[in-house]
Amino acid sequence: MEILAQLIVSGIALGMIYALIAFGYQLTFATSGTLNFGQGEALMLGALVGLTLVGHMSYWLMLPLVLVFGALQGIFVERVGVLPAIKTKSEFGWIMTTISLAIIFKNVAENVWGHDDITFPSPLPTAPIQFLGIRVLPMEILVVVGALAIMLAVEMFNRKSIYGKAVVATSNDRDAAGLMGINTGMVITFSYALSSMTAAFAGVLIAPLTLTGSTMGVVLGLKAFSVAIIGGLNSGMGVIVGGLILGIVETTTGYYVSTGYKDVPGLVLLLLVLAIKPSGLFGKSVIKKV
């Protein structure tokens, strides 16, 4: 029983990272109907830029700088890869451009930071805290708190500020939002900035728990994508639940079955969700009134 509880606790931290990346997918999908398939690379770049920065300053001072970097990286992806596709009304162009940019980012990172995985110095004590026989790393707590905090901040912005409401209006009906004087092109750029910013933040949150390297984003980005599908691309709650399910299933499978199979249950779950409830566990299926 204690082992299971331990596995669940470890799974939660991993799951929150998935949730945070998946949240980033949702942000751009809501406003533009497009996704950045380079979310994993945005995370990787955030982590590596953070790694370079912590050589010169404290972890806490590095955080806001990485957030700014992430936002700029997102704006770059939108301007270079997505905007031309949206302008020409290309339905699938953005898929190729965001994947291409992801490959370029990965190659650039390999050349700048090398092929090897590097340890990221932990800003918190690395000794686990004992609680009812369960061991929790302080960094794991920071992951959960940080991920929830940024998601909550975005949600509050959307609900309370007129600019946030303009973002929601754009997600609802882009043409009508334009009639309100909202520059919907800017809103889409902003959502990409926010999306890459959350990914970069996820990168520096997870980095002290894992290793940092140019390939770290590939699997995380892919798994977070399945979390977004499982939870529902249009449900904020869904990604948290989906992320936690996937995180916990992975750690428990890794222990009870074999670490070699730890990725299987999540993908089986993805197949099941697609077969039974394609809009996701919490997704609203869109009914178009004619």
Added chain:
Amino acid sequence: MLQIENLNAAYGKVEVLHNISLSVPKGKVVTLIGSNGAGKTTTMRAVSGMIQPTSGKISLNGKAITGLPSNKIARSGLAHSPEGRRVFATLSVTDNLLLGAFPRLTFGREKGDVPGDLARIFELFPRLKERAEQQAGTLSGGEQQMLAMGRALMLNPDVLLLDEPSMGLAPLLVKEVFRIISELKGRGITMLLVEQFAAAALEVADYGYVLENGRISVHGPAGQLKNDPAVKAAYLGAAH
């Protein structure tokens, strides 16, 4: 106030509007009538920047707005209550109304008294006040129409475009919509009104244009159009 000169517009290669010229003077209500597919909605969409005209000139308050994106046109003072209402379904009624005042709450348009205007909209549409915190998507068709009109009014517009405000509404609600339009007219709001109920539209309007296959066929003072035999036969006949 609003001037349209030789406006042409197309969907892809299909020309829809041919040399439309019309003007909406300050404080007047002008109506655009015509059968389905004549190009009424397309005219409205070209004016508010939802589609780009292929040629022609549109000016608002003497300033050219031709070809500008819709958000800039809204900031110049033109509000458009679009066909099909297009309310923001997941946002509350109040939030929908506040978004109507977006340029006033951010930049580009004089702020004025937004909370006061919100209260006045609720006075004009008491049903919206009852449902202030409800999601707009849960409103009935009539209530959504009121919301679309109220949202457009929240801009404090120089010109208000109303596209088919009575579409799909029960007869009693149609009456209510027209009552509100004449009330707005009484307040001196400049309007361009597109309507399928030509008789009612000509009743409230000062001036009318008849659109046929993308061209203006007849225009004149509303009172005169009402009695024009050709207009009567084509648009005011069997429908009423």
